[in-house]
Amino acid sequence: MAKQILFLSTLLMTSVASAMTLQYLGETFLKTGMQFKSTNVGGLSAIVWTDNTLYSLSDDKGKAGEPRFYEFDLTIDKKTVGITPRAVHFITGIPDQAGKKQGLDPEGFVKLPGGDILISSEGNNDSKPREMPRIFRAGPSGAWKSDLPLADKYLPEATGQQKKGIQGNAAFESLTSFDGGRIVFATTESALQQDVIADHEAEGDWIRIIKYENKNQAGYQAVAEYPYRIEAFRDAQTGKELFRGVSEILAISETKLLVLERGVRIFSKTVWSNTVAIYLVDLAKASDVSGLQKLADGKFTGATKTKLLDFELDLTKERPGKAVQNFEALAWGPVLADGRKSLLVMADNNFSKKEITELLVFAVEGE
Numbered sequence: 001m002a003k004q005i006l007f008l009s010t011l012l013m014t015s016v017a018s019a020m021t022l023q024y025l026g027e028t029f030l031k032t033g034m035q036f037k038s039t040n041v042g043g044l045s046a047i048v049w050t051d052n053t054l055y056s057l058s059d060d061k062g063k064a065g066e067p068r069f070y071e072f073d074l075t076i077d078k079k080t081v082g083i084t085p086r087a088v089h090f091i092t093g094i095p096d097q098a099g100k101k102q103g104l105d106p107e108g109f110v111k112l113p114g115g116d117i118l119i120s121s122e123g124n125n126d127s128k129p130r131e132m133p134r135i136f137r138a139g140p141s142g143a144w145k146s147d148l149p150l151a152d153k154y155l156p157e158a159t160g161q162q163k164k165g166i167q168g169n170a171a172f173e174s175l176t177s178f179d180g181g182r183i184v185f186a187t188t189e190s191a192l193q194q195d196v197i198a199d200h201e202a203e204g205d206w207i208r209i210i211k212y213e214n215k216n217q218a219g220y221q222a223v224a225e226y227p228y229r230i231e232a233f234r235d236a237q238t239g240k241e242l243f244r245g246v247s248e249i250l251a252i253s254e255t256k257l258l259v260l261e262r263g264v265r266i267f268s269k270t271v272w273s274n275t276v277a278i279y280l281v282d283l284a285k286a287s288d289v290s291g292l293q294k295l296a297d298g299k300f301t302g303a304t305k306t307k308l309l310d311f312e313l314d315l316t317k318e319r320p321g322k323a324v325q326n327f328e329a330l331a332w333g334p335v336l337a338d339g340r341k342s343l344l345v346m347a348d349n350n351f352s353k354k355e356i357t358e359l360l361v362f363a364v365e366g367e
Contacts, residue, residue: 020366024318026079030357036085040064042351046109047331057109067091067104093144108175115140125168129158133171178251184212189245194294204232225290239267250330255284274324276311
């Protein structure tokens, strides 16, 4: 009996010790309209920390400049955080579609060990014909090399009524890698057109997390799709939530991810704020739904999720009086002075004077 109690006690202690926690350390911001090498530093929707450099992708669709990504110097000294731009690279060479130059809405970013990068773009459903979403590989300076394969279920019809594929401005927001780029995960912000459920506000839509594996000469190939359920809309005394989607994912292992959900809460016709939460997600027991053109056509088990941090509720003491910004980016940061891993969370200011580019730093324990 004593041995059983000791075993259960040890098991419980191990479980508690491995649970992930996020401790707020500090933050910094960039002024909206900040200029660097004749570019407007804004719309920063994805980040990667590697080789003592913070890379950040701008989702500029051409209003403030050409698609691009930046290199920043990052400093974290106890609770003091600073970022300074040091280089900018432009994304070039995207192939035409039916003789028409393709625009980009770049949202996801991965830096591969050899120097190449992966970028995801949402496409444009308002264009005629529609510009397709894409995930592509580029050289270190941003020159296009090749596209990763996307199943037909993700692609909307080029023209006419849309019955399948990504929803407008809700496509591939999220991209992350694991094991030196051997594994890449990508997901859409909202459900595919054919997967939208009738009461998604009350129940939460299902999206698909694509798992790619690098097959050497064959390149990246999709090997599975896992269903993940977005949280139902949550109204509060401060306002009604009108939208909720996944704005970023970050790999912990081959089966575990951090998922950043971001929504919009409306107070009045002209006043709104963001709802943001980070979840720990496990794909280990989730079904592979890659064979389902429409999720409603089959039975499946979704990924499990545990909320780690709610920006509206859990950071009021650490950030008193500060509005929740449009957080869209996650990255593992440098090891802190005390040996803990850091997590970086960045907000996209949408090139708006009413919004701010913020970078928050958290100390990570567990997992």
